[in-house]
Amino acid sequence: MATTTKAPVSTNALVGVSRKKRPSAKVTTIHPRGEFVGVEPKRTLGGIRIGDLLSILGAAVAAFALTIVLATQVAPITGGIAFFVVWYLTFVGLYALLVSIDDTKTFVMDRLIAVLVTSVAVLLFSVLIFVIVFVIGRGAEALPYLTFYTEDMGLAGPLDPLSVGGVAHAIAGSLIQIAIALAITIPLGIAAAVYLNEIPGRFSRFVRTIVEAMTALPSIVAGLFIFATAILMFGLPKSGLAASLAISVMMLPIMIRSADVVLRLVPQTLKEASIGLGASQWKTVWNVVLPTSRSGLTTSIILATARGIGETSPVLLTSGFTAELNVNPLESPMISLPLAIFQFVKSPEPTMIARGFGTAAVLMLLVLALFVIARIIGGMTPEKSARARIRRAEFFGWFAKTARTLTSIARRRTLNAKEPS
Amino acid sequence: MLTDTPRKLTIIRDGSDKVFRGVIRAGGSVVLIIMVLVGSFLGYRAAQALNMAGWSFFTEQAWEPDAGKFGIAAVIVGTILIATVAIIVALPLSLGTALFITEYAPRQLRSFLVSIVDLMAAIPSVVFGLWGFFFLQQAIVPVSRWISQYFGWIPGLGVTGVDPTDPLATTTVYTSSTFIAGIVVGIMVTPIVTSIMREVFSQTPVGEREGALALGATRWAMIRNVVLPFGQGGIIGGTMLGLGRALGETIAVYMIISPVFVIQPNILQNGASSVAALIALRYGESTEMGLSALMAAGLALFTMTLIVNFGASIVVARSRSGAAS
Numbered sequence: 001m002a003t004t005t006k007a008p009v010s011t012n013a014l015v016g017v018s019r020k021k022r023p024s025a026k027v028t029t030i031h032p033r034g035e036f037v038g039v040e041p042k043r044t045l046g047g048i049r050i051g052d053l054l055s056i057l058g059a060a061v062a063a064f065a066l067t068i069v070l071a072t073q074v075a076p077i078t079g080g081i082a083f084f085v086v087w088y089l090t091f092v093g094l095y096a097l098l099v100s101i102d103d104t105k106t107f108v109m110d111r112l113i114a115v116l117v118t119s120v121a122v123l124l125f126s127v128l129i130f131v132i133v134f135v136i137g138r139g140a141e142a143l144p145y146l147t148f149y150t151e152d153m154g155l156a157g158p159l160d161p162l163s164v165g166g167v168a169h170a171i172a173g174s175l176i177q178i179a180i181a182l183a184i185t186i187p188l189g190i191a192a193a194v195y196l197n198e199i200p201g202r203f204s205r206f207v208r209t210i211v212e213a214m215t216a217l218p219s220i221v222a223g224l225f226i227f228a229t230a231i232l233m234f235g236l237p238k239s240g241l242a243a244s245l246a247i248s249v250m251m252l253p254i255m256i257r258s259a260d261v262v263l264r265l266v267p268q269t270l271k272e273a274s275i276g277l278g279a280s281q282w283k284t285v286w287n288v289v290l291p292t293s294r295s296g297l298t299t300s301i302i303l304a305t306a307r308g309i310g311e312t313s314p315v316l317l318t319s320g321f322t323a324e325l326n327v328n329p330l331e332s333p334m335i336s337l338p339l340a341i342f343q344f345v346k347s348p349e350p351t352m353i354a355r356g357f358g359t360a361a362v363l364m365l366l367v368l369a370l371f372v373i374a375r376i377i378g379g380m381t382p383e384k385s386a387r388a389r390i391r392r393a394e395f396f397g398w399f400a401k402t403a404r405t406l407t408s409i410a411r412r413r414t415l416n417a418k419e420p421s
Numbered sequence: 422m423l424t425d426t427p428r429k430l431t432i433i434r435d436g437s438d439k440v441f442r443g444v445i446r447a448g449g450s451v452v453l454i455i456m457v458l459v460g461s462f463l464g465y466r467a468a469q470a471l472n473m474a475g476w477s478f479f480t481e482q483a484w485e486p487d488a489g490k491f492g493i494a495a496v497i498v499g500t501i502l503i504a505t506v507a508i509i510v511a512l513p514l515s516l517g518t519a520l521f522i523t524e525y526a527p528r529q530l531r532s533f534l535v536s537i538v539d540l541m542a543a544i545p546s547v548v549f550g551l552w553g554f555f556f557l558q559q560a561i562v563p564v565s566r567w568i569s570q571y572f573g574w575i576p577g578l579g580v581t582g583v584d585p586t587d588p589l590a591t592t593t594v595y596t597s598s599t600f601i602a603g604i605v606v607g608i609m610v611t612p613i614v615t616s617i618m619r620e621v622f623s624q625t626p627v628g629e630r631e632g633a634l635a636l637g638a639t640r641w642a643m644i645r646n647v648v649l650p651f652g653q654g655g656i657i658g659g660t661m662l663g664l665g666r667a668l669g670e671t672i673a674v675y676m677i678i679s680p681v682f683v684i685q686p687n688i689l690q691n692g693a694s695s696v697a698a699l700i701a702l703r704y705g706e707s708t709e710m711g712l713s714a715l716m717a718a719g720l721a722l723f724t725m726t727l728i729v730n731f732g733a734s735i736v737v738a739r740s741r742s743g744a745a746s
Contacts, residue, residue, distance in 0.1 A: 110639035120517025128541050131552045191448025207453045214456045216730035218669030220697045221719040282441035310545025313671035338547045
């Protein structure tokens with residue numbers, strides 16, 4: 001086509017870049033039909049322009065200089081936070097001034113909001129990263145000792161150095177408690193979620209409402225419930241089992257809710273196709289619904305696990321404190337990682353506090369590992385996993401073929417070797 | 422002429438189906454029973470305490486259940502104050518971050534940032550508690566002092582017992598306050614709120630976005646006129662869910678505050694209270710009556726989070742968010 005319309009104004013607006021005074025802005029060239037116009041150069045719609053970058057940098061530097069002048073000559077500004085705040089405000093003001101020199105009010109607003117939104121995001125991410133770095137940094141003292149991962153605190157007093165004692169008891173406790181909780185919540189949770197989707201009706205709507213209400217249950221109240229029933233009424237000792245029950249009560253609604261959402265995403269047509277082929281409801285669920293939503297279900301289980309493993313308050317009321325390794329969930333107290341952190345930092349001793357931070361680093365690592373697994377599984381669509389299966393099958397096929405070829409060559413060799421003799 | 426009358430469809434289920442339906446129905450029922458049991462047990466035990474305390478349960482500030490003198494006036498007010506500070510911190514942070522991720526961040530960075538936010542939502546609250554107790558507690562003192570010095574005339578921001586203009590005055594009065602606990606809880610709930618808002622913003626119909634841009638809107642104008650109205654439900658719903666989490670937060674608050682059982686309206690001042698921290702503090706030494714009283718406090722907290730959560734889900738469901746145009 002030979003007709004081109006140049007409209008630079010709209011392309012500028014599209015990417016939020018602006019210059020009020022552009023000589024070509026008012027020129028619209030319409031080429032007559034049939035005339036050769038050559039190849040139209042590709043216009044870049046995004047990216048950063050040098051002018052914008054310079055005005056941001058300029059404003060930042062100017063604000064810095066101005067703040068120093070203010071701090072030393074005009075008014076005393078004490079502390080890093082105050083200095084930063086004054087610098088930031090000056091920066092925003094100067095930047096607005098710079099942009100307003102050659103842009104209209106609309107564009108000044110646009111630029112200011114962009115700067116504000118970006119700095120809010122940078123602030124949040126840096127605070128969150130700082131929280132993690134701070135915790136790991138304070139715990140770094142305790143982390144290099146191998147004993148930290150292999151010993152319990154049974155023989156280590158508050159005054160002992162970090163080379164004695166560790167958090168093996170808490171790691172074991174956390175793993176045992178979460179394992180029991182998962183043994184309770186996975187079958188119940190998945191069955192309930194399947195029920196909500198497969199047998200719709202008034203009763204299942206009621207169940208869904210109650211489950212949704214229960215996601216609001218504060219975790220401490222779940223702990224209080226198990227404390228009052230299992231421990232005080234039924235005489236269960238403060239133990240790993242009681243803690244697992246409390247975690248289960250907390251995790252169950254979370255898991256059911258997310259599993260329910262995942263199951264609802266299974267295309268109705270797939271189910272109908274299966275039923276249309278004569279499969280029973282059970283066969284449909286087993287062969288179509290669950291495999292289709294497998295990655296989503298796994299993700300919901302793992303995310304609920306991450307919540308359960310990091311929750312302190314239900315465990316605080318139900319598991320009891322101990323400094324020794326205990327692998328029997330039925331009796332005597334069993335400590336878990338979050339509770340161990342809580343216990344360690346109550347002590348005024350610096351080594352105990354370092355242990356607490358080290359334990360926090362271990363806990364975060366555990367949550368991170370769970371999260372990464374969830375991401376990998378969650379990113380797997382049925383299509384992708386099928387492709388992986390095919391790749392595996394192809395690889396093994398190739399492997400088997402190669403092996404066959406090799407054996408046949410070997411056999412031929414031996415035959416050849418035998419023949420002359 | 423023959424007309425086809427609607428036939429009655431009978432479903433004949435085979436044995437495996439009957440078993441399957443029975444099993445999942447049992448699963449659903451067991452879950453229901455557990456959940457109802459939690460709620461009704463809480464209600465039953467709380468009723469004992471409520472019967473004894475009567476209406477004074479809502480007006481009494483002290484917490485001495487064995488003396489028959491207890492109420493949640495102080496702790497509920499404390500909880501609400503902490504949650505309010507938390508939301509004031511969390512709302513702008515999460516709104517800005519959600520907008521940044523969906524609208525401003527480079528395309529290649531987006532999915533990475535989304536993962537980071539989701540990961541942050543899974544960080545255990547005790548970790549935030551550690552940070553709040555060992556870092557923020559000291560770092561925030563000058564800020565608290567500055568606020569009380571210049572804005573002390575606003576009710577709630579003043580500090581009693583110390584002259585804020587005196588540079589040599591003690592700083593312990595500014596520690597363990599509602600303000601610090603609120604900031605920590607706010608930072609803790611921000612990732613969750615951000616993740617909900619981002620989800621809703623990213624569902625804004627592309628057609629409407631492009632329509633606004635094609636009409637010559639700047640990026641901010643497009644956000645203000647398309648993304649924000651569309652995501653309104655997500656903003657309110659996400660904030661309310663964050664509020665629900667903030668109200669029920671225990672361990673981070675428990676580590677930071679020094680509990681008091683009077684209404685402490687000065688958020689910058691030492692001494693704060695929350696229902697969850699009260700339960701964590703008092704469950705061990707409780708007698709039968711004391712436990713009932715704690716149950717009543719827990720029930721009050723649960724009722725609050727329940728209202729907030731249901732409100733949030735109604736707002737999200739009613740809004741246009743999620744519906745394509």
